[in-house]
Amino acid sequence: MSANVFERVQASFAQQQFMTTLGAMLVSVTPGTVEIAVPFRADLSQQNGFLHAGVITSILDSACGYAALSVASEKFNVLSVEFKVNLLSPAVGERFVARSQVKRAGKVLTVVAADAFAIRGTEEKLIATMLATIITTNATAPDS
Amino acid sequence: MSANVFERVQASFAQQQFMTTLGAMLVSVTPGTVEIAVPFRADLSQQNGFLHAGVITSILDSACGYAALSVASEKFNVLSVEFKVNLLSPAVGERFVARSQVKRAGKVLTVVAADAFAIRGTEEKLIATMLATIITTNATAPDS
Amino acid sequence: MSANVFERVQASFAQQQFMTTLGAMLVSVTPGTVEIAVPFRADLSQQNGFLHAGVITSILDSACGYAALSVASEKFNVLSVEFKVNLLSPAVGERFVARSQVKRAGKVLTVVAADAFAIRGTEEKLIATMLATIITTNATAPDS
Amino acid sequence: MSANVFERVQASFAQQQFMTTLGAMLVSVTPGTVEIAVPFRADLSQQNGFLHAGVITSILDSACGYAALSVASEKFNVLSVEFKVNLLSPAVGERFVARSQVKRAGKVLTVVAADAFAIRGTEEKLIATMLATIITTNATAPDS
Numbered sequence: 201m202s203a204n205v206f207e208r209v210q211a212s213f214a215q216q217q218f219m220t221t222l223g224a225m226l227v228s229v230t231p232g233t234v235e236i237a238v239p240f241r242a243d244l245s246q247q248n249g250f251l252h253a254g255v256i257t258s259i260l261d262s263a264c265g266y267a268a269l270s271v272a273s274e275k276f277n278v279l280s281v282e283f284k285v286n287l288l289s290p291a292v293g294e295r296f297v298a299r300s301q302v303k304r305a306g307k308v309l310t311v312v313a314a315d316a317f318a319i320r321g322t323e324e325k326l327i328a329t330m331l332a333t334i335i336t337t338n339a340t341a342p343d344s
Numbered sequence: 345m346s347a348n349v350f351e352r353v354q355a356s357f358a359q360q361q362f363m364t365t366l367g368a369m370l371v372s373v374t375p376g377t378v379e380i381a382v383p384f385r386a387d388l389s390q391q392n393g394f395l396h397a398g399v400i401t402s403i404l405d406s407a408c409g410y411a412a413l414s415v416a417s418e419k420f421n422v423l424s425v426e427f428k429v430n431l432l433s434p435a436v437g438e439r440f441v442a443r444s445q446v447k448r449a450g451k452v453l454t455v456v457a458a459d460a461f462a463i464r465g466t467e468e469k470l471i472a473t474m475l476a477t478i479i480t481t482n483a484t485a486p487d488s
Numbered sequence: 489m490s491a492n493v494f495e496r497v498q499a500s501f502a503q504q505q506f507m508t509t510l511g512a513m514l515v516s517v518t519p520g521t522v523e524i525a526v527p528f529r530a531d532l533s534q535q536n537g538f539l540h541a542g543v544i545t546s547i548l549d550s551a552c553g554y555a556a557l558s559v560a561s562e563k564f565n566v567l568s569v570e571f572k573v574n575l576l577s578p579a580v581g582e583r584f585v586a587r588s589q590v591k592r593a594g595k596v597l598t599v600v601a602a603d604a605f606a607i608r609g610t611e612e613k614l615i616a617t618m619l620a621t622i623i624t625t626n627a628t629a630p631d632s
Numbered sequence: 633m634s635a636n637v638f639e640r641v642q643a644s645f646a647q648q649q650f651m652t653t654l655g656a657m658l659v660s661v662t663p664g665t666v667e668i669a670v671p672f673r674a675d676l677s678q679q680n681g682f683l684h685a686g687v688i689t690s691i692l693d694s695a696c697g698y699a700a701l702s703v704a705s706e707k708f709n710v711l712s713v714e715f716k717v718n719l720l721s722p723a724v725g726e727r728f729v730a731r732s733q734v735k736r737a738g739k740v741l742t743v744v745a746a747d748a749f750a751i752r753g754t755e756e757k758l759i760a761t762m763l764a765t766i767i768t769t770n771a772t773a774p775d776s
Contacts, residue, residue, distance in 0.1 A: 304721070
């Protein structure tokens with residue numbers, strides 16, 4: 201079950217060229233949860249040398265979308281309708297992970313929450329949190 | 345006046361290595377408004393070949409932060425507290441622009457709205473909209 | 489056209505008992521825009537004597553939902569999927585108005601922006617802004 | 633400790649006349665968490681007879697603000713900067729509760745998550761979720 205879910209998500213993740221550009225990796229998938237990681241790179245930073253909020257948001261967004269996909273029927277696609285992010289602490293670390301969890305899966309809309317953590321050595325620090333709405337569709341464009 | 349504002353924002357923008365990685369360009373700055381553009385590149389795409397929502401969000405976020413900076417006192421820094429994005433249409437185009445406008449500038453917090461457009465030939469289409477809260481601080485880390 | 493739209497919205501508004509409880513009034517409706525007003529009452533206040541954010545949010549939410557209804561096909565119902573509110577200034581005034589405008593109307597989802605103003609004498613002050621996602625449905629429950 | 637926190641929050645809650653108007657009750661307070669309940673009343677409903685989203689949002693907002701107050705220093709006041717709500721299911725029930733939990737408490741800004749549940753008999757159903765930013769201040773107006 202869970203293996204199939206991982207393969208399905210992995211197949212789509214591999215097609216997200218932007219995830220490759222960021223150096224992001226799909227770490228784990230279970231029905232309703234996804235973890236994505238990205239190591240720090242200077243070319244992903246903002247003006248103070250921290251990871252840019254856009255990078256954290258990108259892995260949070262992908263983690264939310266794939267959590268929705270992990271509970272959707274096989275023939276369906278998912279697209280982000282909207283999300284909100286709170287940036288809680290500067291993104292300082294060697295590596296960053298986004299962990300998502302479905303809050304409610306509906307026929308049309310799925311709501312997903314996700315947290316992002318900065319990792320330094322063995323220490324993890326919560327740095328951001330997202331609340332997202334995902335549409336499950338058999339089309340490739342949102343709301344078409 | 346406006347020239348100084350452009351220079352101040354440009355100086356910070358040039359230090360955002362992630363903007364360079366995305367190929368993003370600072371197009372214009374006036375007190376309270378900023379425009380940032382990014383041309384399409386396949387390595388910035390999601391699984392359907394559209395620009396990844398994370399890229400659109402990144403230029404919207406930078407456009408909001410710099411709009412807040414453009415109305416802040418010179419010695420201050422800005423950091424994103426939170427933002428919400430609605431993705432309205434698939435990001436299909438040759439080039440994408442984010443245009444921000446300050447809604448309310450406060451001593452501590454500034455609220456900024458921004459729209460993103462996809463450009464194909466001479467046609468512009470609204471594809472996303474952001475509402476963001478920015479903190480103005482003389483520190484380099486949020487809420488420290 | 490516009491008259492029909494007003495009547496359709498008015499018919500639903502009159503059934504929202506909570507709007508009556510708040511003393512809220514439907515001021516105007518055009519295709520894509522709605523204005524709702526509420527006079528100040530002490531029993532709607534928070535601990536500092538300002539209008540409670542929940543009241544401002546309630547009229548903003550209704551204004552967004554009805555703006556979506558004003559551009560929907562006649563047999564359809566609308567329900568709020570989610571919204572975000574920024575509270576910009578304390579809600580101090582004799583009367584408060586929420587003005588909404590559709591940003592994008594889709595077959596399933598409509599995105600609406602709205603601003604709330606406090607009115608004192610002839611002066612209007614922007615006090616809050618909302619960005620909302622509304623679902624257009626022929627059912628009475630969201631995403632059922 | 634917790635008793636003092638309850639009293640401090642209760643004192644402010646009692647001054648929120650709008651909570652009385654809604655029939656809302658402060659159920660519990662611990663450092664970082666708050667629960668507020670409101671029984672169903674027809675005069676709080678929307679056009680389909682469900683509790684209006686504005687009522688659910690109002691108790692979620694108060695629960696988030698008071699969770700921030702519960703971890704703030706005694707002389708401080710709290711004000712909502714912004715919040716986002718996802719409405720997950722129709723608000724059908726005999727009674728509704730909002731439960732908040734601080735995600736990060738900062739010197740200036742505190743981020744709080746909250747869920748709302750509809751209660752019918754012994755059954756609880758998740759109907760809404762909020763993510764909120766609260767400012768801790770010694771003033772009575774936001775960002776003054």
